[in-house]
Amino acid sequence: MDPINPLEQALHAARARVLADLVAGQVAEADVVSLVEESIAQRRWWVEQWPDGVAFVAGLVAQDVQDALLERHGRWPLCPVCGSGDPHALDVEPELGPHPHWVCHKAGVKVASVGSLGSATGGMMSS
Numbered sequence: 001m002d003p004i005n006p007l008e009q010a011l012h013a014a015r016a017r018v019l020a021d022l023v024a025g026q027v028a029e030a031d032v033v034s035l036v037e038e039s040i041a042q043r044r045w046w047v048e049q050w051p052d053g054v055a056f057v058a059g060l061v062a063q064d065v066q067d068a069l070l071e072r073h074g075r076w077p078l079c080p081v082c083g084s085g086d087p088h089a090l091d092v093e094p095e096l097g098p099h100p101h102w103v104c105h106k107a108g109v110k111v112a113s114v115g116s117l118g119s120a121t122g123g124m125m126s127s
């Protein structure tokens with residue numbers, strides 16, 4: 001085990017970023033955290049097959065967790081930008097690329113980098 005293995009580093013960073021966004025959305029429950037671990041395990045295999053994909057891991061894990069949550073808990077993360085209308089989820093953009101962001105397609109805005117939703121939602125956890 002090499003502690004500075006770039007794959008493990010990328011997976012660790014992806015896990016931390018997605019967990020931070022889950023905490024920001026107040027959905028970081030034990031079963032949700034296990035969804036993140038499941039995605040990390042799958043993406044580890046995926047990057048081993050395609051090492052060039054290592055930069056895309058954070059965005060992919062975010063999308064995996066979003067899909068898994070949709071089935072079990074509902075939409076995540078809810079858009080913090082649009083104050084009215086139907087609650088809707090943010091999307092990851094680019095779907096396959098480095099530096100993934102959460103975007104609201106309704107308002108057409110970038111909301112935050114994946115991993116920084118907490119600051120975009122005004123630190124609602126700080127009470």
Ligand SMILES: [Zn+2]
Pocket residue numbers: 079080081082088104105106107
């Ligand atoms: Zn919106």
